[in-house]
Each structure stands twice: as structure tokens, then as C-alpha cells.
Amino acid sequence: MKLKLTASQLSLWIGQKINPDIPLYNTAYTYEISGPIDQNIFKNAFQFLINATDALRIRFYEEDGIPFQEAKDSLKYDIEYLDFSLDSESDVITDWLLNRSLEKLNLSQQVFDAVLIKKSENSYIWFMNMHHLVTDGVSRKIVFDRMNSYYKAIINDFNSFQPEYSVTYLDYVTSELQAASSKIDDDSYWSSKVHEVEKLPSFYGIHPKPNATEASRIYIPLGADRSQKLHVFLQRPEVKGWTAQLALFNVLSSLLFIYMYRVSDQKKLAIGAPLHNRIQRKFHNTVGYFLEIFPMMTEIEETDSFKSILQRVKLENNNNLKHALQDTITSEISNSFNVVLNYIHTGFSNFNGFPTTSEWIYTGHIDSNHQMRCHVMVPDSNGEFKIMLDLNHGTFNSNLRERVSGHLLSLLDAMLDDIETCISVPSLVSPTEQKSLIDPNFKIVEPTGTAITYFEEHALNRPNAVAIQGGRRTLTYSELNKKANQLAHYLHEKGIRKNQKIALHFYRNPDYIIGVLAVLKLGATFIPIPTDQAPERISFILKNANASLVLTESGLTKNLDLSANQVCDINKESSEIFNQPFSTIQNDVKTSDLAYILYTSGSTGVPKGVCISHRALTNYLLWSKTNYTINEKSIVPLFSSIGFDLTITSTLLPLISGGRIITYKENTSGPDVSLLQVFEDNLVNIIKLTPSHLALVQEKKLSSSNIDTMIIGGEDLKVALAQSIQSLFLNPIKIYNEYGPTEATVGCIVSEYDAQMHLGSSVPIGKPIDNMQVYVLDSYKNSVPQGVIGELYLSGIGLAEGYISSPEMTAAKFVENPFFEGSKMYKSGDLGRINNDGELEYLGRTDDQVKLRGYRIELSDIESNLVHHPEVDNCAVVLIKDDIHIPEDDIVNCIKCGLPSNYPNTDFNQYGICHLCTSFEDYKTKVERYFKNDDELVKLLTSKRDENPNYDCISLLSGGKDSTYVLSRLVNMGLRVLAFTMDNGYISDQAKANITTIVKKLGVDHVYGETPHMNDIFVDSLHRHHNVCNGCFKTIYTISTQIALKKEIPYIVTGLSRGQFFETRLTEELFSDDTLDSKVIDQTILEARKLYHQEDDAVKRLLDVSIFEDDRVFEKVEFVDFYRFSDVSLEDMLVYLKENVGWVRPTDTGRSTNCLINQVGIYVHKKEMGYSNYSFPYSWDVRLGHKTRDESLEEINEVIDEAEAKRILKEIGYDKSEEDWQNTDKLVAYYTGNPNLSLKDIREFAALRLPSYMVPTVFKHLNKIPLTKNGKVDKKALQNLTSVQLELETPYAAPRNEIEEILERIWQDVLQLKKVGIYDNFIALGGHSLAAIRVTARINDEIELNLPLNKIFELPTIAEYSRYIENTLMALLEE
């Protein structure tokens, strides 16, 4: 009897097929019998066992790719006998057993392997390895019991032995297959459950390696004490379950959930729980694979207690058991978990009266989609529990494998100690691990001197060395020192003393540096105030810091309130300063005195001043000098804002090292382009800058630069950027990634970029500098295990003294250090983890502080300023990041069709197959019915022959292979054809030559179509669709229809590939109807075509489209897709073309196309969308067998000639450029209040109060700010609007009722948007006729209506459409 596989078997079959050489599902057991065994009797018994057990006789094979199984009627098997009694050391046998269990089972022959091993006279091992396809945990015992019965029966009285083994595994398979085919869809319980889990958790911050099957098993004996406690615990009323086993299962699943949450930070979690599934009693004694794995789900809150989780899990498990029906598990459900908890409860008593133990031999492999399997055993004879963990090496490296048991046991112990404990409180790490995370012997070594000490040394030793160059000024160390001394004396004369605060409001020029040095020489504190600060903010700072004086220059006094502050204009008072002595001014600066105060964005709407001491500053400078090798040869540009913490490096580091500063003054208006000047001049060899800065510099400038060291700080440094910088520089360059909040002095964690080691998406931030420590802590200030995300707390000499005039904020951010009594640590609000290499990685913020082009911005700072506008009620600001640029290496292609994983809304299953391929399986046969044959084509095209004496049809000829093949075949079929070619201005010369040859050879008439508007149409198409083809297609359709109408030709034949049908005509929804009627599909496509010509775009505006005003045109001229009737493989097509037509592949386009502008479309699409516009249609070509995956990938990945693409873009007048594609991060302010508030008004208001980098780029009015369920502003929703949506004039509004929610979901899916407002216009959002088909079909399906296609264009907003649906429903009810 030949049978298909059950769903559960099938999933094993696929897993095995993907890993053909891995013993993934070998299920090998030993039964060790302590007594003498008769070899012959055992052999006989084993043969009886085979005869009675069909599972052992099953073989598997494929026919046409479909797997089948059948049981052989008989299988003669002599069990192998091995005598190890002379070599019975346990290692030898163990090794032998392991090797044997790894041997591949040939499923087409025999699904098991069995050996009887003699260890000694009274000790035997029965080795039994079966493929998982025919066995499970329960079978292990059944096989043993059967064998035992036969063995005993042969010895005792075989004739009276009547075993009841009549129910076979294939009986079960048969009933299972029948049940599956007649099954009513009742998996909603499970599928709705798995929808709640958004993604699989990654443990310890490690993204599992795909397809990794190698694994290790670790054993965790709980020991006597803990086991005893657990026994007591299981008896507690809140823990107790139906059975002791269920209670244990509940406890362990709770424990696992909590563990998973703690090491992954994910709250919604699932665990797979295998269920023996022998529901019908008749199968209780049947050997086979019955097991199904059901998901358990829970959502964990940080504040949960062990008890609350246990209670939830208990209810969850009860509910699951209730819904555990056979064969309900789909692959979607099995993909919802990557951790499995298995309860092993089979005991083995004895074999023929001899005590027997059984071991499960671990083969070292695990299903690649399982990262962890936890097995729990029934307690042993001493009542002790044992847990086994199978850990997939794809997540768990050897280092981690050693620590996992400690983490689990920490939680278990905390739970056993007090069930009421909050699950977030207990520390996971052991005391030993703790020591490896925070060095208990850390001691600060105080640096000596201050920045001034080191500067003055250089002034003394190398007086004539150049210290500063700026504009036309050059100052030597001696000159600079003298000028600083003079200014210091002058300030002293003005009454300035040690520890007073002096604001420095300067352009970036030598005078600023002189000011800094003078203030420091006095022992006073400087406050840098950059020129782009808004006047209101400056006033605030001066008052807040209680500044004694503002030192400034003539051009900037206009920013200052002269009546309220003492101001010293150095230009005005230059002669007084000039009269001061050169001598060094005496002071007694203590290292604890403040060197400077830097103001950063504060969350309350006012900036906060961070106070940095000399010791903190000196520590940073000295460490940097040594580690970045700064010396007399170093030349550093001062080009970034002086109000920026990272600029301290460029201001002081060269001067304490004997190097040179070149100052670059900012523009008085417009954006600061000093950086470009730095690269233009190419005078410096060391530069400190932000990643955003780097993105601005042209490649050419980088490659010729003299820079040998880059210190990059201020924001996340992407590996891709570091990599491209390194490869652009001709000379070797060192790139340092420096992390540090202002509160910990410029940089306190640093890494050197290492191309070999740093392969993630961001360069790690590395390790703390001298005298600094970092702790990665959870919210209860426990150290998190290595790898787990926590908040970074900083400690050490570099910490700021606090915020000026804000003791509360200081106390909140600089907290007691629990690891070193008496010291403080700074709560950075940054998230991070320690990676496998021991380096820290930066992973974002705990709050809504953002970094924009290196500037640190508190969004709430902007918000609280904007709400001061009299006509703004409320406001929410978000940073919208452009995230389409996924590194190429992270993109995978569907293993079947090649669709890239960055195609919007793709979903790949565990085998790497995309959702389009998966769902296509369901309607594949229906799609086949849509296609027709050659005869039908001829019949159709000749059906109106009487109406036209000259032509049966127009054939669209681009000159490429597909359309040439079409034309040639049509001629071959005896049709009278007019060939039409659209000359879009970019058809290659060779393609044109091809066309001339072809039409001549085939003897057909040929016309070219032309329009002067082609370039405008291309540009419009690029704006609308990010490609050129859509616009070109529409032009072709329009002009060819005009010709057909004029010449009264009834048909136009296209050469669209089958894949392109799915891009332009067909959608999945069209095949959802069970009774597929291709007439209905054709009708829908025709309706869509009518709408297509009504869409407002460049073609409609620029060409004469009056013919489409009358619907009859669609009857007079019909479009026929050749490849709907005829199909041919690429290979056959090329052969045919060579033999019949003489077509040659054009070589002058550089690619396989015949059109020169085609690649421009691909180039722009890749830049703007991240993937080629051919990805989707080609994936359909592959799915439909028109192309192979390799052929498709080869075409999609063809190299584009960038220079040529850019040239053509310029030629046609497309205005977006590299800069638009790169710097797309922007601040967006949403506000409620007066909807008519002018953009100019609100922007000017913001500019007055905020520094220029904090003024939002986009202001968008909302009727209501969207809130999350917890009542907080739903910033995620606000971040999810695309730039097109932001440009819409309609305010965003969330759906208000169920129908609107349904519509929003459908629109999101079809239009590939993350968010849709109910007043957003369908067409403006990119909705076109194909999208209309999809949206309407889905609505009709979900609400069970039959709404017409064109309604969506008449009622193009969710709000209008939903009202229409409501009215329709009401009308139906009234009927």
C-alpha cells in the first residue's frame, strides 16, 4: 500500500532533504541489559519484532518530487552481533556507539539499524537506531516491550504467546491522511496564536546562523537539595496541575519563558511542546511517528512575578491541551518558536527479568530552526531531577554553552526561594561570571597636570613650531602662549578669578583658541557657545551658568543681550589686551576644578550644562595622545561646531601634543561647508568627525587625502561606511570609533576598526579607555550576561561633576555605584551589549534622545519649545530614518524563485522559501488553467479577419529576444502582422539594426512610434514608480492603440513574459475564487485597463489620449498577450531565433537589454527602493518555469554603469541625486492646533528658539496625536509614514472603526505601507489599477460583497470608502 506522508512526517522529510548528509533525525537508543543474553534467541526475537512492527519495514521514496511510504511485506534481518568483551572499556564502546548512530540511514531501503553488543558475560547492549520518520519517544518503550515479550516467549512458551500488535502505523497514517483531506479549517486557534509572536527571539544578542544544525547537549543535574525543594514546590496549590508531570512541565515552561525573556529582551514568546498525540486508544501500542509540536505562548511583563507567569502558563497549557487536535500544525505554526520543551517520561524496567537502563545517544544535530531544546526527565530513583539542553551552535558558542546552565539555575533557585519574586529582580550571572564582567580590582591612576601644563611645555621647548593656522594668520606655540597670557591678564584685570564661568562666543578662528587657553590659564571655566545658537538659548545659558563674562568678537555681539551681561569684545578692546604682559599668569588650578561647561539638549525644553573637571579632561587628552599617536607632526582641522563635545578633541589634543590646528571658520549664513574645504585644502593628517560628515565628502577627495587617522564619534558608525573609507584611501588609514556622552568627557569607549573582525552592521564601540569602566546593567542594576542588551552605565575619572544649577537632574543621572562603594556611575540611557569578542556594541537609546548628523537631540526639547507657539496645542517630534539600505550581504534570495529578502513585505520560511512561492502552491493549478495554446491564439487573431483586409494584428516589437520571437512566431502561424516599435530615444543602434533585419527577413510591414515628450514621461515614471519602464509601457500602449484604431486593426499582441503578467495584470487575488473563470479574470483586467488609462500621469497630460474617453475603444482594439498562449524556455527561444531570424544579442547596451535607458530605471530603483524593479516579475518568470533562478539572478544582479546612468538622468532632467539618496534622515514635527498655521510661521518660531540643527524639516498638522494602548504618544506610528505620505496635505488620522481598520490593513498590504491615514488619497499613495484589483478583491473577500473596481477611484480615501461599504451593507440589510 503506497501512502503519502502525514503533515508531521512531511516536515521531517523536508528537513532531511535540505540536509541530506546530516543524521539530523537519527533516533538512536541503547538498552543496556545487566544479564546474560542468548544471541540466537535475540536474533529470532528481533525478526519477530520486525514482522510484527510495520514501522520497521517502511521505506520512503519520491515520485515526481512527491514523497511516498510503503511497508514491505517481509524483511529478513539478521541482527548484527558484536563482541566487545575483550575490549570493554566504556570509552571504546561509547565511541563506537556514537559513530554508529551517526551513520546515514538509507530511507529507500531500511529505516533502522540494530546491533547486539556483548560487553561481558552478564552485560549486553542492544543498540537501536530508527529514523524519526517512523518513531518517537513513546515508540522507544513500545519497541522495547515488544522485543522483551518475544524474547521471553521464545524462551518460555511461544505457542501460548498471543500478542495484540494488529494496529499498524500505516493504519494511523491512512486515518490521518483521510482526516486531513476532510478536515474543516479549524486551526484558527493556533494560527491566531502564532500571529501574536511577531518574531523569533535572538538569545544573547546573537542572530542565529541560518541552516545551522550542529548542536551540543549539556546535562544539568539538579542535585539533591534543589530536587527536594522542587518536589515541595510542585505540591503548592498554585503550582499543582492535573498530574505531577503536568505541574513539572508548567514550572519548567514558565522557567524557560522567563529565561528567554531575560536573555532576549523579547516579551512575546513561544515554546514548542511535543505532544505524544496517540489520542485514540487503539494506537497506544503502535510504533511510529505520532508526535506533534504545539506552540505555547505568553507575553511577559517586566513586572511579572514567578507566580503570575506560572498561573498564566498553567492556563495556557490547559487551553492548548484542549485544542491539541491531530494534524493541525502547519509550517507557519512550527515556525513560530525556536525553543522546544520536551518531557521524557518513559521508564524501562527489565529485559527478561534483568535490570535494564536506556540511553538516548545524542547525534550532535538539531533542527536548524530550533536554537534550544530542553528535555526534562522523570526524577530518578533518588528523586533527583535532570535537565538536558540541546544547544544549536548557530546561537550558542562554546563559551556561552558553559554559562547557560548557570543562568537557568539562577532563575530556578530564585523561583524556588520565593514564588512572589519579580522575575526581573534575580541576577542571572554567577559570582565568577560577575568578576569577568566587572573587574573588582579596578583602580584609578590620577593623571598629573592639566592641559595648560602640557601646552606650556611645548611653548617652552618648541617655541617656533606652528600651533595654529587660521585664515591668513599663523601663530607659533610661543606666540599663541603669549597671546593667551595677555588675554588672561586682561581678564584678571577685569576681575575674573579662578572658578568663574566665562562664555566664549566665537567663530572658529584662532581667537577662540586663545580665549580657551586664557580662561584655563586663569583657572576659570569656559562655556563654548557656537554661532548658530538662537539668541533665546544663549540668554538662557548665560543665566543658567551664572556666567561672569562673555568673551566674543565684533561680528557676534548682535546675538547677545548687552544690557544683561558683561561682554568683552576682543576686537573692540584689542589695544587694551595688547598692552598686557606676556608673562605666565600664576594660578593654583586643582585637577578637580571645572575646565569647561558644555550645554546639550535637555529633555525639558531647556539645555543642560555638563560640568567637566580638569582631571576628566586631562585623562581623555593623555589617553588619546598615546593611543591615537598624536605628536609634533599631527595636523588637525578645527571645523566642527564648538558647542559640540567631540570638538574638544580638535581644540585641545593637538596643543598638548605639540601638533598643529588649522581652523576653518563657519559661514555667516547657510549651511556649514567647512568640511568640504578641509578636504579641498588637504593640509591635515588627522581628523575628528562624525559618520554624517563623512557621507558628505566625495570619493575622489577621500582617495587623494593625506589623512592617516580618523577619529569618528558622535553617532553609530556603520561597518559599510568604515569599509568604504578604508578601501578608498590609497594609503593605510586608521579608523577609530569613539563613544562617549558629554557627561563622560568626549570619548570613554573606543575601538579601532578592523575589517577582518568587524563584520556586523555597526562597528563596535570597543573597550573603555584608561581609568574608565562601563557596566551593562538591567533595570534592577544587575550585570547582564555577556551578549545580552542592557543599559550602559559609565564610571571612572572621566565622569562629569554633574549638571550646573540642577542638583535633582544630577542626582538622577549620576547614581551611587553599587560595585565600588563611594563612587558614582552615570546612567547613560544608551543601550549596548558585549559581543563575542568582548567589545561593546552600541544599540540605541532607552529614551527618545536621537542623534542627527552627530548632534545629540532630545526630541522632547523640540516639542516643549514648539508648544509655546500660541497656535500649537500639542506636538510630537520624531526622527524618520531611511532604512531601505540594507547591506547587500544581509539580503538573501528565495531558494526557489530568487526574490530578494528586501522586497517589501516578504516573508521567508525556515527553508528560505518566500511567501509568494509558498502561497503559489495553493493556486498553481488554477494559474495553469489561465494559460491557453497556440491554436486558440490563431483562432482568436483570425476571428475578425473579415473586418480588415490588411492586418490581423499589431505585434509590439522592441527588438529584444522576447518580442522578436513573438513576431516571428506570429508570421509563422500565417498571420498578417504589422510590427510596431516605440522609439523612446534610447533604443540601441544594434537593436535598431536587428529590427531592420528582422522585418525584412520576415517580410512584414513595420512602423515606428515617436513622441517629443518621452523624457518628461521617463522623469514622471521615475518619480511615480522609481523606474522608466512603466512610463514607456504606457506610451507604447497609447500610441499603438492610436495606430490600431486608425488602421482598424482589432488586436495588439504584446511580448510580455509570464512573469510580467503578474507585475502588470494578474494578482494572487484573481485566483482566490474556487471556480476559476478566466472570462471573469479577463473582464477584471479589462476594467483595470480602462482605469489605467484614466490615471493622471505624464502620458495622460502630454499625449493625445482622447481615444480613451470612449469605452468602445476597448472593444475595437484588444490586447493579447502572446505568452499566455505559447510558452518557451529561454534556451529554446535563443535557438529558434538563431535558426529562423538571425537575431543577435545587442552588445552596445552593455547588458542583455536592447534599450539604453533601461539600466537607468534599475539604477534609480535600486537606489530608492533597495532592489531591482525586475526582481518581482523575474521571480514570477521563475515560478512559472519561464526562466531558471540562476538566469533570473544573473540578470537582476547585472552591474550597472553608474556614470552612464547618471549622465542619462541628467540628460532627461531627473532632479534627485546621490545626496537625496544618502542623507534622508529628518526631523518631523506633528502638531495639533490651528490647521491653517503657515509653515513659514512655525519654522521661524522654531528657529528663534532652537539651534538650526534642531529645527524640524517637516511640519505636519494632525487632528489628534495617535496614542498607544498605554496612552503614550505612538511615535512608532508617526515614524512609519513615508515621505510621500508626509507630503500629502491631508492630516494623518487613524481608523475609527472596524471597517476602516480592515481597509487600512488591506491598503497597507497592497500599497506596501506601514501606516495609512483614513483621509489619505489612494492615488496619491501610489495606488494604480493593479492595486485597485487587489484592494477590491480583498475587500470583497473579507466583507463578502461584490463591489465594483472603479469605486476605489471614485472614493479614494479609507474614510469615504468605508462609508460606502456601510451604506451598501445597510441597504442589503433592508432588502
Added chain:
Amino acid sequence: MNDIIINYIKEEISLESLDEIQLDEDLLGNGIVDSLGMMRLIVFLEKEFHMTINPEDMTVENFNSVRSISNYLSQSRT
């Protein structure tokens, strides 16, 4: 009601075939049914008596014997 329960256990879910089941016999403790079987019994009872059994009520106390089950059912049906 007792008969309906006993019959269902005997026919469908008991781990071994049984001739009879005592009203006070410990169903779970004596291994007559396992937890999956107990859940099937609950699904059966819900259908048979047109009621919903609260997950909170699925305790050993309410379900350890045929008698306690029928007591529980009578109570919760009123």
C-alpha cells in the same frame, strides 16, 4: 451524568481498556487518564452539556474522580 462520564472515559480516553470505573476512583492519580485525556473529556463535557468550563476551574479537586466531576458540573450548571 455519571454514566455519560464513565462511558466516555471507557470508550475513548482511558489509557488501558477497563471493565468498570468506581465513582470515587482517582482518575489522574491512578493513571486511568492522562492530562491530554482529561482535556478531551473536558471538550466532550462542554459539548455534551452545552457549557464552558473555565480554565480556572480545571483543578485536580474538581476533576479527580467521576463523582467530583459530576458534582462540579451540577454546581456550575445551576
